[in-house]
Amino acid sequence: MPERSRPAMSPVTPADQEEREEQQELFPPKLLVVDDEPPMRESLRSLLEISGYQVVCIESGGKALALLERESFDLLLLDLNMPGMSGQQLLDTLRQRGIDSSVIILSGETTFDQATSAFRKGAADFLAKPCPPETLLATIAANLDRCRRKQDYFVIQKRLQGSEELHRFIVNSAPDLFFMLDGEGRFSFVNDRVESLLGCRVDDLLGRHFSEIVYDKDRDRARYAFNLIHHPGGGRSTKRMELRLRVQNCDDLRYVEVRAIATELSPGGTYTADGRGTRGAAATYGVARDIGDRKQSEALL
Numbered sequence: 001m002p003e004r005s006r007p008a009m010s011p012v013t014p015a016d017q018e019e020r021e022e023q024q025e026l027f028p029p030k031l032l033v034v035d036d037e038p039p040m041r042e043s044l045r046s047l048l049e050i051s052g053y054q055v056v057c058i059e060s061g062g063k064a065l066a067l068l069e070r071e072s073f074d075l076l077l078l079d080l081n082m083p084g085m086s087g088q089q090l091l092d093t094l095r096q097r098g099i100d101s102s103v104i105i106l107s108g109e110t111t112f113d114q115a116t117s118a119f120r121k122g123a124a125d126f127l128a129k130p131c132p133p134e135t136l137l138a139t140i141a142a143n144l145d146r147c148r149r150k151q152d153y154f155v156i157q158k159r160l161q162g163s164e165e166l167h168r169f170i171v172n173s174a175p176d177l178f179f180m181l182d183g184e185g186r187f188s189f190v191n192d193r194v195e196s197l198l199g200c201r202v203d204d205l206l207g208r209h210f211s212e213i214v215y216d217k218d219r220d221r222a223r224y225a226f227n228l229i230h231h232p233g234g235g236r237s238t239k240r241m242e243l244r245l246r247v248q249n250c251d252d253l254r255y256v257e258v259r260a261i262a263t264e265l266s267p268g269g270t271y272t273a274d275g276r277g278t279r280g281a282a283a284t285y286g287v288a289r290d291i292g293d294r295k296q297s298e299a300l301l
Contacts, residue, residue, distance in 0.1 A: 029074040029144050031053040034090070035106070036082040039103040040129070044077060044106075047133055053140075061085030068099050077144060078123075080107040080114060090113070092119035102147050104139060106131060176289045177256065183282035185210050185226055185293075197256075197290060200248040215244035215253055215289055229262045237261040242291065255295045260286030 010162045041057040048055045056073070059063045062085045064076075080087035087105065094101065107114070110128040124143050127136060171178050173190040180189035183189045187205045187216050194202060198213060203212070213257060214222045225238045238260045244253040262284045 023245060028052050028054050030072075031075045032054070032067070032073040033057045033077045034082070034087070035077070035079040036060060037079075047136070051137055059135045061090035063085060065090060065093055068094065068101065069097070071099055073230070074147065074178055075140060076101050076103045077106045078103050080105060080109045080118070086122065088117060089272045091118060091123060096123055102143050104143060104278060106136070143197060143248050176287050179286050179288065181210055181226070181284040181286070182228070185284075188283065197222065197254055198247050199250070204248070213245050215246060225260070226284065227282065229260060243288075246289070256288040257291045260284050
């Protein structure tokens with residue numbers, strides 16, 4: 001299939017969700033609190049531990065950086081005004097060193113410039129001290145959920161990549177010729193079977209009209225079938241049709257049995273075979289099967 005097609009897949013399966021919930025129970029999210037005020041650190045520790053989180057408290061940006069280089073945390077609660085390395089400087093260093101951690105700024109410094117600077121440096125949220133416990137917990141939960149959805153997205157992309165690679169291998173290893181034509185009848189995709197069937201490379205066909213490889217006496221029938229499946233009320237698919245295809249650089253012909261169906265390529269890059277949904281570019285997807293042996297047997301009989 002074309003590289004932009006996407007196999008149907010559930011974003012997160014029930015099994016994935018159940019496993020994730022079990023992991024959260026066994027390994028609750030790990031939070032790092034970075035604040036130079038002891039009462040604030042202890043207050044946050046008590047609130048977060050009661051809420052079911054693992055909590056580590058650090059009193060400076062420098063110590064937090066050293067810890068983040070050794071351990072990973074699901075979320076940072078970061079103060080901006082601290083002696084030594086400030087919160088803004090810690091954000092800069094985390095970005096420079098490629099340490100990917102979600103950061104919520106929790107600071108008494110709430111000027112527009114400070115907030116804007118923090119967001120530009122990758123902070124996920126900004127809360128002012130003192131912050132109501134319910135607001136803080138809701139913000140933490142929302143950011144952790146956003147991080148989990150991001151992780152799910154990467155898992156899905158990895159699965160899709162593996163699925164596409166397998167799909168591409170299966171299509172290119174198939175004994176049949178798979179092809180895709182654009183709305184004008186030009187090849188936009190063809191699998192590797194074309195090399196052994198017609199003696200030409202895949203790149204040799206891309207962009208060429210299908211009629212160029214069809215035997216002269218079969219071209220009218222091929223054009224009729226192509227126009228029929230794209231005509232309103234035409235059924236959107238062909239029945240099995242026998243055609244003769246030219247072999248490159250010789251006078252040989254290959255008898256094939258073709259089955260094609262009208263498709264549409266939506267702006268999002270997905271193919272639909274029923275013509276419903278977002279209207280897009282017309283296309284034809286088809287399969288051509290070599291029936292040379294069968295034709296020889298029929299001739300002998």
